[in-house]
Amino acid sequence: MSSKKEINEDLVNERRKCNFNIQEVTHIIDGGVENTLQRKKIEDVALNGGASLDDVPEECMNLRERYENALRKSCVYANILRNELLEITGIENFGTPVIRRTGDAFFKDISPFMLHLGMFVPTIMGQCTAEQQGIWLPKALDMQIIGAYAQTELGHGTFIRGLETTATYDPKTKEFILYSPTITSYKWWAGGLGRTANHCIVVAQLYTQGKCHGVHPFIVQIRDLDTHMPLPGIKVGEIGPRMGFNTADNGFLGFNHFRIPRMNMMMKNAQVLEDGTYVKVARHGKLTYGTMVFVRVTLVNEASFNLSKAVTIAVRYSAVRRQSELRPGSAEPQILDYPTQQHKLFICIATAHAFQLTANWLWHTFTVVQAEMRKGNIDTLPELHALSSCLKAVSTSDAAACIEQCRFACGGHGYMMSSNLPYLYSFVAATRTYEGDYTVLLLQTARYLVKAWEQAEAKKIVTPTVAYLNRCFDTNEKVAWTNSPEGIIKSFQAIAAGKISLCVKNIRQRIKTGMDYEDAWLMTTVQLVSAAEAHCRSMILDTYWNEMQRLTKTSSDNVKMVLYQLTTLYLVYWALEKSGDLLRYTSITEGDIDLLQKEYEDLLVKIRPNAVGLVDAFDLRDEILRSTLGSYDGRVYERLMEEVQKNPLNKVPVDPSFQKYLKPFMKSKI
C-alpha cells in the first residue's frame, strides 16, 4: 500500500508507458489552448474560492438535511458565480458548460438552483420582449428572484398540447387568471420548485375573448419574497424521493384562480393586447418550445462530460485493481489487462470524444440558426429540431449505458455511492427521459426524415444533414462495402436511407390496405424509431471522424496516432454492433465481419498502453470527480477506508437500536 502522499505505483507505471502528449489531447477536447486556459482559470476561481466539500457524505444525510446542505452550498457557489465567474466569462456566456461543470465540485447530486440557471434564465432570454427582459433578467441573473420551469403536469409531460392548466385573460383587470382544473393539471416535476423557487415559468393554455390559443409561457411569482410563504391561491410542495435528483427540489404546483398581470405573459412570440386581442408575432408556431431546443443541445455536452467522468474513474480503478491469475502461481494482473475489460472501457473513452465533438458542432449549428432567426429566417429551424431531438436521445441513452458499463467494470466497489458512479448513472439516466423522452424525440426526427425522403424522391433539394438520401435514392441497391472509416460512414448512411425507405414503403402499403395516415404511421413507429436512430448514428460517426481529422491536422504524430486508433475503434465497434443491418443494406460478407472483429481486438491491444493517459487528458480535477475509485493518485483502498470513518453509523461501537430491538428480539424466543 502506498503512503498518503504517494501516487499508486501502477498508475505511475501507466503514466510512464503513455506515448503521447496528454496536454495536446486536452487542448483538442477543450477546443483549443485558449479554452483550456480559460477553463483552468474558471476552475481555480470556483474551487479555490471555497469548494464546500461535505464532512458527512450527502448520501448519509436524511432528506431534510440533504436539502438544507444543498441549499447552503448553492448559496456559497452562487456567490462565487455572480461575484467572480461571470466577470471572467461575460454575462452573455453565463451558461457555458465550463461554469456548469465547476458546480459538480459542490454537489454530488443536484443543486436546487440548477433549473433557475439552466431553464428559468434562458427562457426569460428567449421568450420575453426586450422590455420584459429589462424587468426580470437583471433580478434573475443576480438571483434576487429564483425561478423554476413548470411545464410538465401530473397527467401530461410529453404531450405539451394536452396540458390542462389554464391562463384566462380578464380585460377588466388586465390580468390572467391561472387555474388548475383537475388533479392531473397540477404541475409536477419542476426542479427547484418544491422548496426553493419564489418564481416560476408556467406553461398554460391561453384563453382570451372566449377562445383557446394553445400553450404559452407565463412568469409567475409563487412565494412571498420576504417570508417565502406560498401566495394565496398557490399550492406548492415537493414530489418526494426519486431515483436521483434528490437535492434538486422537484416540486408540484396548483393554482386556484390565481391572478397575474398581463405583462407576465412572455410576449416575444405572441401577445395579448389590453383589450384581449391575441396577436401572433412569431413566424413559426413552435418557437415557444425554444428553451427545450436549447436544453436538448446542451444535453449532448452533458452526456459527454458525465461519461468522461465515469470512464476516468473506471480506467484508473482498473489500473489499480488486481484480480485473479492468468497462470497458476503468477502475480495477479491489473484488471485493465483483460481484453474484456478493455472492451467495456475503451469504447466509453471514444464515445465521450465522439459526443464532445458532436456537441461542439451542434452548438455551432444552434448559434447559426439563432442568428438566422434573429434576421427573420426560420427555414433552418425544422432541421435543428430534428438534429437536436435525435442527438439528445441517442447521446443521453448511450451515455447512460456506458456509465452503467463503467460501474460493471468496477465490480462491487462501483456500487458504492462514494465511487460516484451511481450518482452519475442516475443523473444521466434521467436525461434520457426529461426534456423529451428518447422514443418521442426519435419520432420527431423520423417525421423530418420521412419528409426528406419524399423530397429526395421528388428530386427536390434536401437539407445538408440528409443530403446522403439523394445519393442513396439514386443508387437504390446495396452499397458496396469497403472497410475504411469513409466506407463505414457511407454504409451507415445506406442503412439509414434503407430504413427510411422501408418505413415510407410500409406506411404507403398500410394506407393502400385502407388505414388512414395516422394509423399507418402508428403501426410503423417501431421501424421509424430505428430509422431515426440509424440516421443519428451515421451523423455522429461522420462528425466524429471528420472533426477529429480536422482538429489533429497540426498535432504531433503520436497524438494523431492514438486519436486515430480511438476514432477507428468507435467506427469498427458500431459496424460490429450493427452487423445485421450491414448484411442487409451493404455487400459486406461474413468474412468481412471476421476481419472487422480482428481489427477491433487489435485496436484494444494498441490503445491499452495509452488508456490512463487518455483519461488523464480529460483533465478532471479530483474535486469534480468526487470518487473514491477515480482520483488522480489512485489511493483507492485508503479512500474507501477514509470514507467509512465519515459514516455516522460508525460513530459509536454499538448502535442504540441494539438495546431497543435486537437484544429483546434475540431473547424473546427462549
Ligand SMILES: CCCCCCCCCCCCCCCCCCCCCCCC(=O)SCCNC(=O)CCNC(=O)[C@H](O)C(C)(C)COP(=O)(O)OP(=O)(O)OC[C@H]1O[C@@H](n2cnc3c(N)ncnc32)[C@H](O)[C@@H]1OP(=O)(O)O
Ligand atoms: C448554483 C449551482 C448551480 C450549478 C450549476 C451552475 C451552472 C450555470 C449554468 C447552467 C446552464 C447549463 C445547464 C445545462 C444542463 C441543463 C440541465 C437542465 C435540467 C433540465 C431538467 C428537465 C427539464 C424538463 O424536462 S422541462 C419539460 C420538457 N418537456 C418536454 O421536452 C416535452 C416533450 N414534448 C415536446 O417537445 C412536444 O410535445 C412534441 C415535440 C413531442 C410534440 O409537440 P406538438 O404536439 O406540439 O407537435 P407535433 O404535432 O408533434 O409537431 C408539429 C410540428 O412542430 C414541429 N416541432 C415540434 N417541436 C418543435 C420544436 N421544439 N422546434 C421546432 N419545431 C418543432 C414538429 O417537427 C412538427 O413539424 P411538421 O413540419 O409538422 O412535421
Ligand SMILES: Cc1cc2nc3c(=O)[nH]c(=O)nc-3n(C[C@H](O)[C@H](O)[C@H](O)COP(=O)(O)OP(=O)(O)OC[C@H]3O[C@@H](n4cnc5c(N)ncnc54)[C@H](O)[C@@H]3O)c2cc1C
Ligand atoms: C429528473 C427529472 C427532472 C424533471 N424536471 C422537469 C422540470 O424542471 N420541469 C418540467 O416541466 N418537467 C420536468 N421533468 C418532466 C419531464 O420533462 C417529463 O417526465 C418528460 O418530458 C417525459 O414525459 P412523461 O413523464 O409525461 O412521460 P410519458 O409521456 O408519460 O412517457 C411514458 C412512456 O410513454 C411513451 N410515449 C409517450 N408518448 C408517446 C408517443 N407519442 N409515441 C410513442 N411513445 C410515447 C414514452 O416513450 C415513455 O416510454 C423532469 C423529469 C425528470 C425525470
